[in-house]
Amino acid sequence: MFTRKIAIFMTALILWSSFAQAARVKDLANIAGVRSNQLIGYGLVVGLDGTGDKTAYADQSLMSMLNKFGINLPSGTKTNSKNIAAVAVHADLPAFSKSGQRIDVTVSSLGNAKSLRGGTLLLTPLKGVDGNVYALAQGSLVVGGLNATGADGSKITINIPSVGRIPNGAMVEKTVNTGFDLGNTITLNLKNSDFTTATNLVNAINEKLGPGTASAMDGDSVEVMAPRMPNQRVAFLSMIENIQVKPGVEAARVIINSRTGTVVIGADVKVSAAAVTHGNLVVKVSEAPKVSQPNALAGGQTAVTQSSQLSIQNLGTNQMMRFPKGVTLDDIVQAVNKVGAAPSDLIAILEALKQAGALQADLMVI
Helix, strand or coil, X not given: CHHHHHHHHHHHCCCCCCCCCCEEHHHHEEECCCCCEEEEEEEEEECCCCCCCCCHHHHHHXXXXXXXXXXXCCCCCCCCCCCEEEEEEEEEXXXXXXXXXXXXXXXXXXXXXXXXXXXXXXXXXXXXCXXXXXXXXXXXXXXXXXXXXXXXXXXXXXXXXXXXXXXXXXXXXXXXXXXCCCCCXXXXXXXXXXXXXXXXXXXXXXHHHCCCCEEECCCCEEEEECCCCHHHHHHHHHHHCCCEECCCCCCCEEEEECCCCEEEECCCCEECCEEEXXXXXXXXXXXXXXXXXXXXXXXXXXXXXXXXXXXXEECCCCEEEEEECCCEHHHHHHHHHHCCCCHHHHHHHHHHHHHCCCEECEEEEC
């Protein structure tokens, strides 16, 4: 019982802070056009210790490579080599990468190769979505996985031996134009769209650099007037990205992973008056108005305040908890733990509260 209670509490309750702290512009937004680009290519890995492909296209690729080196084998010849593997090679080309710089590549087997350990990738062109070659990859693979097979058929595999990496394995051959130095403006795109954050970003930039420097295009993008000279623009953006901005508070939200029973609850989530019965659990949320009357000489005014109460009862154990304060989902989670309920019970309660309109938050089930 103790283990289950801890598991429910630790996996079901993760609170977001309701007080947004100031953050740098670079942590909140990206500069439009300044991004990485994905590259992909097809190649051959050689030098394997009998763990390579046994596929027709691996043989075909080997024959094609030999023909390029002037070695012409008779038509229909099969190499039956077990030391090669047909692979897909992919990499990310960072923004502003220049010709001659190196980037990491990942190599993945396309056929039935058992392992790429000890292999070497032959020269492979890496292309962008436009079909142009932007980098050339080649080098020895670093494979983190391994597999071993015994004479009796027993087998053990650790990680994935059919995938490897080549650190600095590709050399950049062509630069991608980002448009960074074009026009009189730059655009900042928020990583999380929010009208409040966009407004605060505009105000922070204008306060730092003068009125009219920045203007919001929508809840996601802010346009900023910028110098045209690249050197001045780099210094300008260096100053922009370090400005402190207070982001807007995230909307109240509850996220449920129905497969694992994990529940993530925002700190601002509230529950209005409601009663839910699920299995042996009875959940009641009630509100009672209280009148605050000042004494005769205080000179104050009579005020009416709301007092919320929550009770959860497990009919199997006759346990009940009461909370004489405003009810939050934090209270519900702790109460569910105390009566020894499972995470699935909490999920059912949350879904019922949402259907009844008593859950003051967005409910996402993944």
